[in-house]
Amino acid sequence: MRILLDEDKCVGAGQCVLAAGEVFDQRDEDGIVVLLDGHPDEARRGEVETAAQLCPGQAIEVRTD
Amino acid sequence: MTSQPLQVARTCPYAPPAQHVEMRDNGGITRVRLPNGREAWALSRMDHLRAMLSDPRFSSDRDNPHYPSFRADEVPPSGGGGRMLINMDPPEHGPARRAITGEFTLRRVAELRPRIQEIVDELIDAMLAGPQPVDLVRAFSLPVPSLVICEMLGVPYTDHDFFQAHTATMVNRDTPPDEMQKTMQALWLYMAELVQGKSREPGDDVLSRQLADGAAPEDVIALAFLLLVAGHETTANMISLGVLTLLERPEHLAALLADPSGTPMAVEELLRYFTIVEFGNSRVATDDVELAGTTIRAGEAVVSLTNAANHDPEVFPEADQLKLDRGARNHLAFGYGRHQCLGQNLARLELEIVFNTLLRRVPSLRLAVPAEEVPFKDDAEIYGIHRLPVAWDARP
Numbered sequence: 001m002r003i004l005l006d007e008d009k010c011v012g013a014g015q016c017v018l019a020a021g022e023v024f025d026q027r028d029e030d031g032i033v034v035l036l037d038g039h040p041d042e043a044r045r046g047e048v049e050t051a052a053q054l055c056p057g058q059a060i061e062v063r064t065d
Numbered sequence: 066m067t068s069q070p071l072q073v074a075r076t077c078p079y080a081p082p083a084q085h086v087e088m089r090d091n092g093g094i095t096r097v098r099l100p101n102g103r104e105a106w107a108l109s110r111m112d113h114l115r116a117m118l119s120d121p122r123f124s125s126d127r128d129n130p131h132y133p134s135f136r137a138d139e140v141p142p143s144g145g146g147g148r149m150l151i152n153m154d155p156p157e158h159g160p161a162r163r164a165i166t167g168e169f170t171l172r173r174v175a176e177l178r179p180r181i182q183e184i185v186d187e188l189i190d191a192m193l194a195g196p197q198p199v200d201l202v203r204a205f206s207l208p209v210p211s212l213v214i215c216e217m218l219g220v221p222y223t224d225h226d227f228f229q230a231h232t233a234t235m236v237n238r239d240t241p242p243d244e245m246q247k248t249m250q251a252l253w254l255y256m257a258e259l260v261q262g263k264s265r266e267p268g269d270d271v272l273s274r275q276l277a278d279g280a281a282p283e284d285v286i287a288l289a290f291l292l293l294v295a296g297h298e299t300t301a302n303m304i305s306l307g308v309l310t311l312l313e314r315p316e317h318l319a320a321l322l323a324d325p326s327g328t329p330m331a332v333e334e335l336l337r338y339f340t341i342v343e344f345g346n347s348r349v350a351t352d353d354v355e356l357a358g359t360t361i362r363a364g365e366a367v368v369s370l371t372n373a374a375n376h377d378p379e380v381f382p383e384a385d386q387l388k389l390d391r392g393a394r395n396h397l398a399f400g401y402g403r404h405q406c407l408g409q410n411l412a413r414l415e416l417e418i419v420f421n422t423l424l425r426r427v428p429s430l431r432l433a434v435p436a437e438e439v440p441f442k443d444d445a446e447i448y449g450i451h452r453l454p455v456a457w458d459a460r461p
């Protein structure tokens with residue numbers, strides 16, 4: 001599983017951090033998403049997909065490769 | 066296409082109006098007539114609303130004369146000059162939002178936990194030391210978010226009564242136009258003075274940091290105004306509605322008290338269930354847009370029936386039931402897209418602390434009037450409760 005982020009679309013709502021705090025974080029200055037783990041373990045698929053679904057900016061893409 | 070008059074007031078505290086539900090179940094894109102006689106499209110499905118709210122061709126500009134109004138008269142929406150984040154469209158919105166988001170990240174908000182807990186405990190102490198019955202709205206629900214946001218902005222607490230009275234007048238749809246104008250001006254003037262004070266004598270607060278980062282004073286005034294108004298009535302109404310619900314449904318209260326770690330999810334479900342900012346995600350089209358087979362023309366108003374979308378059984382099984390352990394955050398109570406609530410994680414934290422503290426510290430808390438007599442804000446832009454008289458067993 002691979003995660004792609006589009007920083008320009010991020011609105012800093014922090015939904016991704018709420019859903020998957022081990023994978024996503026927010027930058028202190030402007031709240032923009034930071035990837036803690038670009039290749040998370042399969043076990044985290046559920047929470048990562050929830051994060052992508054909740055993201056109000058549609059900034060998170062989850063790839064299977 | 067023929068239009069039908071939009072039902073604006075709520076008919077039941079616990080469910081969207083039947084008209085909105087019918088619209089949702091019959092395609093979800095409906096031509097409606099607003100109280101001022103203007104026409105608009107009403108959107109009531111989650112998928113349509115998400116698509117609309119992430120499409121840059123829909124504008125949030127509440128100063129646009131075509132932006133939908135829910136008042137019967139034509140009140141100029143002006144906030145007294147200055148541009149507010151909530152009214153901005155791309156490309157203006159993005160940089161303005163980033164300039165303030167650092168103050169509202171989950172980490173920053175989490176740092177406020179001890180202070181919010183203290184505020185909540187002090188307000189409960191004061192309430193318990195006073196006479197009863199007491200109106201929980203005035204004694205507790207309003208002061209909690211009010212104190213929190215005033216401290217963040219560096220507003221002195223002595224100016225509180227002023228704020229609460231003015232914001233309540235401003236969000237009431239029945240306020241006469243001239244009083245509305247005066248109220249907004251008074252709040253705006255207050256903010257201007259506050260910001261001037263901060264540029265002379267900076268403090269450890271959001272406004273001073275914005276000024277230090279180079280923000281123009283008039284932008285900081287607009288921001289202060291927005292944060293005060295947006296963070297105040299909303300959270301207060303969720304506190305009152307949540308407390309009423311828990312008092313009226315002892316099985317939910319028992320579950321909440323048994324496991325405080327479930328409270329964040331209970332908060333999420335209460336947000337969905339009440340969807341207090343019903344029309345807050347409305348927009349105006351700036352271009353012809355095709356949405357699920359319907360063409361919305363440039364200049365047409367789009368009304369968001371958010372409560373109906375949040376009660377869609379296709380999205381939330383048994384959506385008409387309150388299930389505190391539902392665990393679904395995909396509701397639209399905080400909106401969606403670039404304007405999704407900036408203060409959402411602050412609101413979540415305040416509500417979690419309140420529900421975990423008030424009913425644990427005051428287990429005998431009860432309504433002091435019959436539940437049918439609780440006055441709901443059917444007429445306000447933000448749904449809630451006007452007064453919530455409560456009592457408790459005084460300590461021997």
Ligand code: HEM
Binds near residue numbers: 150162299300341407
């Ligand atoms: C339960 C409490 C709250 C609810 C239900 C709520 C709801 C909302 C909604 C629906 C929007 C989107 C409006 C739109 O799409 O046009 C919004 C935006 C906003 N909210 Fe909240 N809110 C709450 C608490 C707060 C708090 C505590 C603050 C700040 C202290 C706040 C600050 C804002 C701001 C600044 C915006 C505009 C963001 C932007 O335009 O980018 N809100 N809120």
Ligand code: SF4
Binds near residue numbers: 009055060
């Ligand atoms: S949920 Fe989306 S918009 Fe919010 S911080 Fe994460 S990436 Fe950014």
